[in-house]
Ligand SMILES: CCCCCCCCCCCCC/C=C/[C@@H](O)[C@H](COP(=O)(O)O)NC(=O)CCCCCCCCCCCCCCC
């Protein structure tokens with residue numbers, strides 16, 4: 001065996017074939033040598049994609065040594081499968097057993113490979129905090145973790161602390177309150193709702209520690225160091241699909257193990273001076289809000305509830321009046337109709353870092369938030385648009401999912417500090433169906449006369465005069481003054497809180513039981529809205545309705561007149577964006 005500081009080389013055997021193996025720089029490769037000493041095919045594995053090196057002949061599952069000779073070692077690495085559905089192929093675990101000429105050579109190979117791993121892959125996680133939602137999607141979260149994920153973590157030497165959730169928001173509260181020393185990342189096994197819990201936990205905790213007020217709509221939030229990983233086990237799994245290009249638990253696990261890092265834009269939603277929520281994929285009013293509200297009543301259908309509710313809401317053919325204001329992003333950098341796709345190593349995203357963090361000090365790796373406490377990203381001229389809309393959506397990323405492989409806005413970027421605002425004006429049912437259908441094929445969904453799209457940094461929404469929320473709140477106060485006057489409303493509210501299924505006469509029809517309970521606790525279920533004239537039953541109803549609800553990454557927001565702002569590259573995922581496997 002020859003070794004110097006950059007190169008290790010020796011003969012090795014795989015089965016009865018002889019190979020020349022090299023470890024040089026960032027790669028480990030082996031080339032078959034035939035009987036006449038001619039070189040044949042070479043296989044090359046980047047050290048950054050090595051999952052582990054074990055002594056002996058080791059099987060993957062169950063992980064055990066099948067034979068322990070003094071001459072063997074087994075290499076585990078990322079293998080790209082030859083076939084995938086889209087441009088992204090799934091990853092699986094590759095395994096090759098090598099036989100060395102002597103025990104000394106074997107030990108040297110193991111040591112050199114492990115040293116190379118430490119030097120060339122310094123950002124790998126060692127200890128992870130894992131949250132499993134046992135009820136997400138098809139309720140297979142626990143099984144997915146224990147059969148597919150845990151064995152790979154063990155192989156890679158990653159230890160994990162697992163929390164199987166017993167209630168909604170448990171994962172978020174855990175991250176906000178518990179001691180997280182020693183954890184290199186947090187992982188969710190679930191859907192977009194579960195990801196959202198981790199997102200709120202991680203952002204909230206980082207701001208608490210930095211002394212930044214999340215309620216201030218103009219403040220520059222502190223970027224989060226703790227990485228988030230997603231093992232898809234939900235219904236839509238849009239965040240996973242958009243950041244990976246595929247929903248596959250093994251692919252996600254391998255990206256976590258090798259410590260991939262993908263920055264991600266996050267949008268904050270404020271109502272006046274209160275933070276309502278954060279989102280990464282979508283906040284949608286009108287169609288998407290109504291679909292979610294309707295779908296909550298059919299949770300028992302599982303992931304199919306969205307298709308069923310989609311059809312029901314489509315048949316209602318509603319549109320809603322409102323005023324949308326937005327702050328345009330710099331149109332010289334990119335546009336939602338420039339036909340580009342944000343892929344792994346995206347130039348637009350990497351060039352955005354300097355603009356987003358002008359005070360980033362790379363030597364101390366600190367973002368000096370106090371240098372610019374208020375974001376300069378909020379400078380510029382606001383644009384106002386009024387009208388009736390079938391739907392209004394804002395998305396920080398393309399928001400693709402298996403249902404719509406190119407997503408809500410196919411050219412949106414994961415980490416450029418902007419979001420795309422899509423306005424679909426009142427249209428005939430066939431026109432709207434064409435718009436929806438174009439999400440599923442290659443036709444341009446923005447090339448329709450009633451659809452507009454803008455790349456933005458911030459958005460505000462308000463209802464037409466007379467429909468405003470402030471007025472609604474005034475009504476509410478008046479009602480309180482006449483306490484007891486309307487016992488009927490009181491009784492109906494209480495019965496609804498007891499049984500949210502009865503809530504079909506309100507614009508909070510979709511609130512989950514948990515959400516309602518929380519709001520009951522805070523005492524802020526808007527009574528005036530529970531039996532407000534103009535709100536009608538379910539989607540089957542034909543009476544007009546003038547106010548919809550906001551669907552915020554799968555949660556119904558308790559407010560209508562919201563303002564949203566993009567925080568560029570606020571969090572980091574264990575991902576690398578969509579790897580284009582059609583290119584070498
Ligand atoms: C005619 C075919 C129409 C296909 C339209 C596809 C539009 C897809 C846009 C997808 C945006 C996804 C944004 C992500 C949202 C998720 O965060 C969130 C939560 O997910 P979780 O339960 O996994 O936690 N999911 C959602 O809010 C679901 C929204 C889904 C909307 C799907 C609508 C399907 C519509 C079917 C309409 C059919 C009309 C047919 C008329 C005869």
Ligand SMILES: Nc1ncnc2c1ncn2[C@@H]1O[C@H](COP(=O)(O)OP(=O)(O)O)[C@@H](O)[C@H]1O
Pocket residue numbers: 132133134135136137138164165166167168169189190191192193194195197233234235236237
């Ligand atoms: N143990 C639990 N019981 C009830 N709800 C939970 C539990 N754990 C998580 N949740 C909540 O369930 C919601 C949906 O979960 P998610 O994993 O996103 O699945 P899905 O994609 O099917 O909606 C999330 O908003 C999350 O807060």
Ligand SMILES: [Ca+2]
Pocket residue numbers: 265396397412413414415416417418419
């Ligand atoms: Ca973006």
